[in-house]
Amino acid sequence: MTSTLERTVAPPAVRRRPAARRPYRWTARAFVFPAVALCVLLLYVPFVWTTFLSFTQYDGFGSPELVGLDKYAEMFADPAFVNSLLNTLFWVLGTLVLPVGGGLLVAVLVYGLSGSFWYRLPFLVPYAISGVAVGVIWTLVLQTHGALDQVFNLFGVDDPPRWLLDSPLNTLTMIVAAAWQGVGVNALLFTVGLQSIPKEPLEAARLDGAAGWKLFRTMTWPMLTPLTTVVVGLAIVGSLKQFDIIYAMTQGGPGRSSETLALTMYKETFINSDYGLGGAIAVFITVITVIASVIYIRRQLGAAKEM
Amino acid sequence: MRRSRTSLLALATTASLALTLGACSSGGSDDSAAGTAADPVDLTFYMDKAGWMDSFDAENKVSTKEGMQLDVVQTPGSTADAFDSFVKQSFRTDERPDLFTWSTGPKLQALVDQGMVAETTDIWARAEKEGLVPDGLIDNYTYNGKQYCVPLNVAYWVMYYNKHVFEDAGIKGAPTSWDDMMADADTVKDKGVVPFHQMNVFFEFVWFQALLASTDPDAYAGLGTGETKFTDPVVVDVAQQWLDMMHDGYFLDPGINTDPQTLLANGDEAMSYFGSFLTGQLNQIGAKSGTDYGVFPFPKIGPSVDKDQMILETGPLCVGEGAEHEDQALRYSEWWLGDDAQQTWADTRGDVSFNPHVKSGDAEMQALADRTAKGDFQVQQRYQEMVPWPVYTKSREVFGEFVTDAPDDPMDGLKQIQAEADKYWAEQG
Numbered sequence: 001m002t003s004t005l006e007r008t009v010a011p012p013a014v015r016r017r018p019a020a021r022r023p024y025r026w027t028a029r030a031f032v033f034p035a036v037a038l039c040v041l042l043l044y045v046p047f048v049w050t051t052f053l054s055f056t057q058y059d060g061f062g063s064p065e066l067v068g069l070d071k072y073a074e075m076f077a078d079p080a081f082v083n084s085l086l087n088t089l090f091w092v093l094g095t096l097v098l099p100v101g102g103g104l105l106v107a108v109l110v111y112g113l114s115g116s117f118w119y120r121l122p123f124l125v126p127y128a129i130s131g132v133a134v135g136v137i138w139t140l141v142l143q144t145h146g147a148l149d150q151v152f153n154l155f156g157v158d159d160p161p162r163w164l165l166d167s168p169l170n171t172l173t174m175i176v177a178a179a180w181q182g183v184g185v186n187a188l189l190f191t192v193g194l195q196s197i198p199k200e201p202l203e204a205a206r207l208d209g210a211a212g213w214k215l216f217r218t219m220t221w222p223m224l225t226p227l228t229t230v231v232v233g234l235a236i237v238g239s240l241k242q243f244d245i246i247y248a249m250t251q252g253g254p255g256r257s258s259e260t261l262a263l264t265m266y267k268e269t270f271i272n273s274d275y276g277l278g279g280a281i282a283v284f285i286t287v288i289t290v291i292a293s294v295i296y297i298r299r300q301l302g303a304a305k306e307m
Numbered sequence: 308m309r310r311s312r313t314s315l316l317a318l319a320t321t322a323s324l325a326l327t328l329g330a331c332s333s334g335g336s337d338d339s340a341a342g343t344a345a346d347p348v349d350l351t352f353y354m355d356k357a358g359w360m361d362s363f364d365a366e367n368k369v370s371t372k373e374g375m376q377l378d379v380v381q382t383p384g385s386t387a388d389a390f391d392s393f394v395k396q397s398f399r400t401d402e403r404p405d406l407f408t409w410s411t412g413p414k415l416q417a418l419v420d421q422g423m424v425a426e427t428t429d430i431w432a433r434a435e436k437e438g439l440v441p442d443g444l445i446d447n448y449t450y451n452g453k454q455y456c457v458p459l460n461v462a463y464w465v466m467y468y469n470k471h472v473f474e475d476a477g478i479k480g481a482p483t484s485w486d487d488m489m490a491d492a493d494t495v496k497d498k499g500v501v502p503f504h505q506m507n508v509f510f511e512f513v514w515f516q517a518l519l520a521s522t523d524p525d526a527y528a529g530l531g532t533g534e535t536k537f538t539d540p541v542v543v544d545v546a547q548q549w550l551d552m553m554h555d556g557y558f559l560d561p562g563i564n565t566d567p568q569t570l571l572a573n574g575d576e577a578m579s580y581f582g583s584f585l586t587g588q589l590n591q592i593g594a595k596s597g598t599d600y601g602v603f604p605f606p607k608i609g610p611s612v613d614k615d616q617m618i619l620e621t622g623p624l625c626v627g628e629g630a631e632h633e634d635q636a637l638r639y640s641e642w643w644l645g646d647d648a649q650q651t652w653a654d655t656r657g658d659v660s661f662n663p664h665v666k667s668g669d670a671e672m673q674a675l676a677d678r679t680a681k682g683d684f685q686v687q688q689r690y691q692e693m694v695p696w697p698v699y700t701k702s703r704e705v706f707g708e709f710v711t712d713a714p715d716d717p718m719d720g721l722k723q724i725q726a727e728a729d730k731y732w733a734e735q736g
Contacts, residue, residue, distance in 0.1 A: 060395040061421040080704075144562025165507075165562050165711050254507050254561070254711035255704045270388040272700050 054279035098179035103186025124184035135248025167257035193227030342374035412692030456623035462582035464618035504579035546717035617684035
């Protein structure tokens with residue numbers, strides 16, 4: 001039935017753009033060209049080169065030697081890679097719970113209060129600090145006999161946990177350090193989302209008796225979906241390539257216990273000079289990042305359309 | 308209006324392209340072949356030792372009289388890994404450096420194999436004839452029977468000790484034997500001071516190095532050639548001894564990340580086994596050699612060992628093969644070995660020089676350097692430069708876990724290192 005209808009409906013006439021607008025098209029292309037050229041040069045070409053390297057044995061000298069899928073096989077067989085993958089999953093889950101969940105909590109609790117800016121400010125300040133600086137600060141806090149241990153000692157705990165030495169505690173500890181930095185900006189983004197929600201539906205819901213958690217769950221949260229999609233998407237991508245804080249705090253150690261995929265890629269490439277294996281890990285990170293992002297965004301957009 | 312906008316855009320695009328092409332084609336230089344004191348040749352020098360800039364500036368004041376000076380290029384990143392990549396990349400372009408710092412051992416071997424560094428055999432022959440370098444140093448620079456690069460510096464791996472801690476514990480003078488050293492360690496431990504420094508990043512391997520070299524020098528050297536296995540009884544025993552010392556509380560807690568010089572100078576630990584570059588770091592925080600701290604050689608352990616073992620670390624100054632000023636850079640390398648350059652180095656760094664004619668202001672360290680030159684010690688390579696690179700990186704991982712967790716049995720970790728060694732030596736045929 002549908003196909004019959006489609007056949008009977010004439011296709012819309014293609015309207016040619018007036019010739020006078022063509023110079024404008026060229027101008028537009030010229031404006032876009034530098035950005036496209038930069039993307040191709042700085043993103044696509046290196047990615048193609050990295051992908052090529054992942055099929056080679058290469059130590060940075062001479063010419064790469066093609067070895068097929070050997071580097072991928074080596075990657076999956078390496079216990080250090082498997083450990084990195086697990087740590088990276090910890091980071092993804094931890095980032096969703098702490099910086100994103102915490103950001104949402106701060107934004108919702110503070111929204112509408114008088115002087116809410118001043119409540120959000122302390123959470124936002126750490127975002128202005130670089131990841132490496134955050135790592136150095138937290139190392140001072142968490143190292144043996146550091147500030148946190150001294151607090152424990154004050155309360156009579158003489159043998160506190162080894163925050164940065166024992167796995168997986170060291171990864172969890174670093175996720176908390178990253179959350180300290182990330183909560184503020186997520187709170188800010190969620191605040192923008194809350195401000196963009198139209199007042200009328202919320203008023204109507206209140207008149208119908210909704211309040212508190214029920215109001216949030218049934219009205220506010222669904223209407224925050226577009227913003228949540230962006231925040232969670234950014235958080236997933238950011239956590240999959242987490243590097244700076246870990247490098248500053250443990251360098252992936254002790255041993256290789258706190259490495260993430262990004263750190264393993266760096267170590268294999270630049271310390272072990274195995275560009276092939278490093279390339280394979282880089283391609284793996286890219287593929288799972290793209291897959292995770294596409295699946296997540298499609299699901300979210302699908303859910304938004306259904307609404 | 309539209310036309311003027313289009314023209315403006317065309318101009319901007321053309322300018323952008325011109326800038327890009329200009330950047331791609333720049334870098335050539337028409338420096339004269341030989342410099343003069345008034346117009347010295349600038350030799351591009353890639354290095355990653357930001358803390359040594361004052362010394363290189365001082366060297367330039369001297370070398371300009373010879374018509375050459377260093378044009379120091381520091382790498383954008385601060386880590387050794389970033390520097391390595393930077394140098395490797397430079398050899399894939401026309402921007403290869405005239406001079407650069409690197410590492411001896413497998414990493415220099417890789418450059419030699421690729422024909423990236425200029426040969427310095429003639430320079431070494433003249434330097435040895437004039438007595439500018441100590442015996443044995445040449446071994447670090449010999450690959451396939453020829454020499455490449457010259458020593459930028461040397462570091463002697465010795466035991467630093469806090470003199471105030473020793474005095475407070477009633478210990479008179481530095482120990483001269485293994486038993487004395489361990490007795491002193493027990494004494495300071497009883498006073499509540501940690502006897503020895505140790506860290507679980509960067510220098511995880513140094514106690515393994517010291518204990519094995521001092522117990523069985525041949526077995527230690529054999530790790531660099533594959534003749535010794537990490538699972539040989541002597542190696543296992545030494546690793547077990549090291550772990551037992553950890554269990555017995557002789558070492559600093561691995562979770563403490565404070566700088567080693569600060570820990571030693573503050574008396575948080577009594578002794579620290581380190582390269583002589585620690586002297587410069589101690590001086591920078593105001594500690595005085597001979598008053599606040601002293602040095603002694605790591606004592607031999609094995610009953611059949613003739614001499615104390617002196618681990619000698621040396622960093623090379625290399626000339627890029629085919630670099631723009633290759634000949635002048637080789638001339639600079641020869642000048643660098645001489646008395647003028649080395650005295651300037653010793654004076655500005657407060658460190659000892661490899662050149663036996665040059666005297667450092669640090670009397671205790673100079674005495675050890677003099678004894679090394681006289682042959683009082685058996686000189687050995689540092690573990691990092693001695694073993695193949697994959698073995699070293701696996702060792703860092705395993706020894707890092709040893710230092711952190713002090714397992715009861717070292718065998719599992721040693722087997723992991725040996726597996727990496729087996730793989731490497733099998734590939735070498």
